Amino acid sequence: MANRDFDTAYWDDGYVVIEGLISDKKIDAFLEKHKPENLVLEEVFESYQSYIPRDAYIKSQQIRDILCGEEILQYFNKLNKYFALHLSEARIGTSGIKWHTDYIDQIIEAANDYIGVHVAMSDVDIECGPFELIPGSHKWAKNPEILNHENCKNNHNSCYEYNEQLIDSMGIEPYVFKAKRGDVLFWHGHLYHRGAKIVNWEKGRDVLFGHYYAIGKDEAQRCTDGPPYQRIKNNNGIFYIVGNYHE
Numbered sequence: 001m002a003n004r005d006f007d008t009a010y011w012d013d014g015y016v017v018i019e020g021l022i023s024d025k026k027i028d029a030f031l032e033k034h035k036p037e038n039l040v041l042e043e044v045f046e047s048y049q050s051y052i053p054r055d056a057y058i059k060s061q062q063i064r065d066i067l068c069g070e071e072i073l074q075y076f077n078k079l080n081k082y083f084a085l086h087l088s089e090a091r092i093g094t095s096g097i098k099w100h101t102d103y104i105d106q107i108i109e110a111a112n113d114y115i116g117v118h119v120a121m122s123d124v125d126i127e128c129g130p131f132e133l134i135p136g137s138h139k140w141a142k143n144p145e146i147l148n149h150e151n152c153k154n155n156h157n158s159c160y161e162y163n164e165q166l167i168d169s170m171g172i173e174p175y176v177f178k179a180k181r182g183d184v185l186f187w188h189g190h191l192y193h194r195g196a197k198i199v200n201w202e203k204g205r206d207v208l209f210g211h212y213y214a215i216g217k218d219e220a221q222r223c224t225d226g227p228p229y230q231r232i233k234n235n236n237g238i239f240y241i242v243g244n245y246h247e
C-alpha cells in the first residue's frame, strides 16, 4: 500500500495488508478462550476444519473484540460503508480451498459490498499453506454463465477449473501473505484467493477470518445499543453484528 490511501489501494488492487494491527493482548485473549484443539481433518481440501463455528462471534466477546474492534473499523470507515460481520472461522493452517472468490455471482455492486478479513494470530509459516491472492483480479471480467451461485454449488469443479484457467491465461503472479502475528489482510469479494496446500503438517498458521456484508446507513442507524458491537437482526438464523456505526 506504500504511499497510497487505504481506499485507493483497496479498490485498485483488491486487497490491503496492515501490519501489526491487532495487539498481542487481544490475540492472547482469543486463544485463551478458543483453543485450537481437537482438530478435524477436512478430506476434500486436505486441511483442518475451522475450530470455531461460523457464528461463534455471536457468543464470543474475544472474537468481536478483534473482528468488530476499532482497529478494523477505522479501515472500514475509509471505505465509507457500514459493515456487518456474518461469518467467522479460525483455522490452523490453510482451508486448502482452490482459487475462488467469496462473492460468486457477477454482480459488481454486491461484490463491492463484500469484504473478507484475515487476521494472523501467529506468524505464518510458509510450509503450512499460506493465504494467496491474485492482485487486481476483482476487476476481471468473468463468465457469469459459469460463475454463478447455482452452478458453483451444483457443479463446483467447473468453477474451480474455470478459475484456474482464467488465472493461468492472465499470467499474474500470486501474492503470498507471509504474515507476522497481528497483521491483517483485507480482501474484496471478487478477488481470487486460495489457501495453498500444506507442505508440512507439523507447521501451523493460526488464522482468524471474518466475512462481512455492507448494510445501509438506515439499518446501521437503527442500532441503538451502542457501538462497536450491535446485534441488529436475526435473518433466518444468521445474526449480523454491526461494526462501524458512528454518530
Ligand SMILES: O=C(O)CCC(=O)C(=O)O
Binding pocket: 093, 094, 095, 096, 097, 102, 116, 130, 131, 132, 193, 194, 195, 196, 209
Ligand atoms: O485458507 C485460506 O487462507 C483461505 C481462506 C478462504 O478462502 C476464505 O476465508 O474465504
